Amino acid sequence: MTTAFRQSARARCATTALWSHALLTRLIAVFALWLAVTVLGSIAAAGPVFAQMAAQQQTYMQEWESTALRAEQSIDSRRASSAAFEQLRKELTSFRQDFQAEKSKNKQRIQTLTNQISALGEPPAEGETEPEDIAALREQLTSQLNQLKSPRLIAESAFSRADGLISEVDSIIRERRTKYLLQRGPSPLNPELWPDALAALGWAGRTLWLETKSQIGSDTTVEKIWGSFPEILLLVLLGSFLLLRGRFWARAMGGRLRMMGARGTGVWTFIVSLLQVALPLLGILLLTTSLEVSGILGVRGTLMLEHLPGWALILFSFHWLGDQLFKAPEEVSLVPFAVARRGEARLMIDLWAVILVLQDVLYELYQLEKTSVDTQSVLSFPLILAAALVMYRLNMLGVSKAEAEPSELAQGAADKAEPDTEQETRISIGASRLFDVVRRGAFFLGFAAPLLAAVGYVNAAEALIYPAISTLLLLAVLFVVQRFAGDLYGFVSGQGDAARDSLVLVAVGFTLSLIALPLLSLIWGARVADMTELWSTFLAGFQIGDTQISPVAFLSFVVVFALGYGVTRVVQSTLRTSLLPKTKIDPGGQNAIVSGLGYVGVFLAALVAISMAGLDLSSLAIVAGALSVGIGFGLQTIVSNFVSGIILLVERPISKGDWIEVGGLMGYVRDISVRSTRIETFDRSDVIVPNSDLITGTVTNYTRGNTVGRVIVPVGVAYGTDPRRVEAILNEIAQSHPMVLLKPAPSVIFQGFGADSLDFEIRAILRDVNWVLSVKSDLNYEIAARFAAEEIEIPFAQRDLWIRNPEAFAQSKAKDAQPDQNSVQATTGASTGTRLAVDRPDLDDMHDSAAEADPDADR
Incomplete structure (x- = not known):
């Protein structure tokens, strides 16, 4: 019977399994058919769109192929100019960026298809068959995956090609620039070259004048001038007014601005100084526009006129910078020069501006007239020498400031309008240290530049002297802007001159230094393309496993984490001040809830920030494992304290x-943090105890769960007092105190017979053990008062003094008629307190007599 039943059950199970397998196969087939129909329908519906996209991609790839071939041909021939190579590099960089973006497209879709194919299992080995529906689905998913991977592979190949071409172009440009700097021409000190150079310069000036004169005498120009005469007249009048009276108008406006407040902060002074540059510069722009409208200049004059606003900006800004660096005698300078030397220092800055403008004018003439290398060397050498001499003189002025009399500097500081000059002087001296270091380096370059130019390396000399000047001026501008930032922060915050010592000013200085780095690179010959390349590399970040760490991801992490941290702190503050005090939870529980919420909030904020930044923590498993080993060995104490802090908050x-x-140590727990616990002792000092000591050590908690505690008050009475009477009095005193609980009732313990008294103890339970000292003091006061009223004596310790040789006192008395009037007092009874007075002789005589009477006696 049993065997038949088992066979029937096995048959039913086999039938059920076959039916289930058939059903599963049908479901998979239906799903595969639906997926195929959906995909085909989508492809059919999106056919025109895909066709258009394919055509655009084909056109784009043709353009890329054409550009790449042109770049390769230019690199092989090396006949293109540097400007042409720079333009070609821009085109290659644009293509490379597009390919970089294409490489990261469809990344999630490719990962999804890969996961789907992996879910189907391993493909069957040779000789094995796979269900048709599974095989069709695998083939379809593989086809989609290949279609998505193909553009990515093409983009990767094109990206590598573009990156290689860009590197070759950069190499050619750098080689040419190096060759240009190291090119040695004729020496400008050769007198044979001077006549030709002067003739070329005169020819350029004469050509410009004749061209302008011819243009003015043209009927077309006269007609154009009369046709635009009102506009030209308005531009000339307004430009002349701003150029001649703009500085005075700016000072008048500054006086009105100072009436608004912020006197002494330098904010309005700085704004007025900028207006003194902006208004005359605006006048130059208006006059330049009037010349363009009139059309009186020829081709050369028009080309030179385009640079006139830039030259005016150099002159005005350098003059402004000199005023900011070297203040008037009644003010404290940013760079502490002697008062008598500040005017000359400002003049040197103005001469630098003139030299830079003249150098740019010569460069434009070189481009217009296509002068020879010999002429360029001769004409450039005087400007190089003049710039070096100005640098030498400015360096000497900076060295001579140490020779200035202290009284002179002090007088200059005392004459300043603002009251607090000591702080500004300290800032100026501290800021000038870096300036002095850079100044010495620039002086060395300024000394080397004329020597190089004299032997024919004019290009190298210009590449040294002018960037050195620009570096000094850029550094000076940073100092000026930092000081203005301190004045502005003092004005906004209301701190005044004290804001110059704040950390905000340090942060501003650090930010300005970071901004100055690319500017310094450009000054010393770095190309904009190089800076763009570095910036792109910086934005791309670096790769750790499959995770890309970039500044954008880092900033996203910081912003999201800061927001989460802020929300956590707001919720903690709300719970601590508003919600939890209204509950019946004890203060310890409230603190545990708030602290635990803080840890959870910070942890969640970190997780959300990591997810928003796109960081994959699974790829950081190796790094986390290495860190865990380091934590296990080097940070085990910190981890132990951290875990102990969690236990304290949970277990409480x-x-x-x-x-x-x-x-x-004894005191109150004031704070339980993640690493330690702060205990405030009774003398109001804080003791920081590691959390592990509280978990692994022995801790006595007097107020755990409640504040009920016991007080013990010992007291002794004289022998002969009735113990029962004492017991009744002490019971009455204990029960009458309001802090003593009556259930359980206080008790009086007769401890025993002491050396001097009968010893009793009051043992009572208090409502709040925190008042134990006050209660003990109150009980002692009451005991003293009641015992005095009941005439019960509280004895004190007493001792007897025995003299072994009293006869020594009699002999000493007989020998000395005038004994010392000091006396020795000794107690003769323990209970009565009787005192025995004995005349005390001189100590030396007593010791001598005692020695004669009993030589063996102890002294």
Whole structure:
């Protein structure tokens, strides 16, 4: 019977399994058919769109192929100019960026298809068959995956090609620039070259004048001038007014601005100084526009006129910078020069501006007239020499400031309008240290530049002297802007001159230094393309496993984490101040809830920030494993304290506000943090105890769960007092105190017979053990008052003094008629307190007599 039943059950199970397999196969087939129909329908519907996209991609790839071939041909021939190579590099960089973006497209879709194919299992080995529906689905998913991977592979190949071409173009440009700097021409000191150079310069000036004169005498120009005469007249009048009276108008406006407040902060002074540059510069722009409208200049004059606003900006800005660096005698300078030398220092800055403008004018003439290398060397050498001499003189002025009399500097500081000049002087001296270091380096370059130019390396000399000047001026501009930032922060915050010592000013200085780095690179010959390349590399970040760490991801992490951290702190503050005080939770529990919420909030904020930044933590498993090893060996104490802090907050053996004793220290728990616990002792000092000591050590908690505690008050009475009477009095005193609980009732313990008294103890339970000292003091006061009223004596310790040789006192008395009037008092009874007075002789005589009477006696 049993065997038949088992066979029937096995048959039913086999039938059920076959039916289930058939059903599963049908479902998979239906799903595959639906997926195929959906995909084909989508492809059919999107056919025109895909066709258009394919055509655009084909056109784009043709353009890329054409550009790449042109770049390769230019690189092979090396006949293109540097400007042409720079333009070609821009085109290649644009293509490379597009390919870079294409490489990261469809990344999630490719990952999804890969996961789907992996879910189907391993493909069957040779000789094995796979269900048709599974095989069709695998083939379809593989086809989609290949279609998505193909553009990515093409983009990767094109990206590598573009990156290689860009590197070759950069190499050619750098080689040419190096060759240009190291090119040695004729020496400008050769007198044979001077006549030709002067003739070329005169020819350029004469050509410009004749061209302008011819243009003015043209009927077309006269007609154009009369046709636009009102406009030209308005531009000339307004431009002349701003150029001649703009500085005075700016000073008048500054006086009105100072009436608004912020006197002494330098904010309005700085704004007025900028207006003194902006208004005359605006006048130059208006006059330049009037010349363009009139059309009186020829081709050369028009080309030179385009650079006139830039030259005016150099002159005005350098003059402004000199005024900011070297203040008037009644003010404190940013760079502490002697008062008598500041005017000359400002003049040197103006001469630098003139030299830079003249150098740019010569460069434009070189381009217009196509002068020879010999002429360029001769004409450039005087400007190089003049710039070096100005640098030498400015360096000497900076060195001579140390020779200035202290009284002179002090007088200059005392004459300043603002009251607090000591702080500004300290800032100026501190800021000038870096300036002095850079100044010495620039002086060395300024000394080397004329020597190089004299032997024919004019290009190298210009590449040294002019960037050195620009570096000094850029550094000076940073100092000026930092000082203005301090004045502005002092004005906004209301701190005044004290804001110059704040950390905000340090942060501003650090930011300005970072901004100055690319500017310094450009000054010393770095190309804009190089800076763009570095910036792109910086934005791309670096790769750790499959995770790309970039500044954008880092900033996203910081912003999201900061927001989450802020929300956590707001919720904690709301719970601590508003919600939890209204509940019946004790202060320790409230602190545990708030602290635990803080840890959870910070952890969640970190997780959300990591997810928003797109960081994959799974790829950081190796790094996390290495860090865990380091934590296990080097940070085990910190981790132990951290885990102990979590246990304290969860288990709560101690809570905030508890009175505890640990390691011989006693006090109140004021704060439980993640690493340690702060205990405030009774002398109001804070003791920081590691959390591990509270978990692994012995801790006495006097207020755990409640504040009920016991007080013990010992007292002794004289022998002969009735113990029962004492017991009744002490019971009455204990029960009458309001802090003593009556259930359980206080008790009086007769401890025993002491050396001097009968010893009793009051043992009582208090409502709040935190008042134990006050209660003990109150009980002692009451005991003293009641015992005095009941005439019960509280004895004190008494001792008897025995003299072994009293006869020595009699002999000493007989020998000395005038004994010392000092006396020795000794007690003769323990209970009565009787005192025996004995005349005390001189100590030396007493010792001598005692020695004669009993030589063996102890002294």
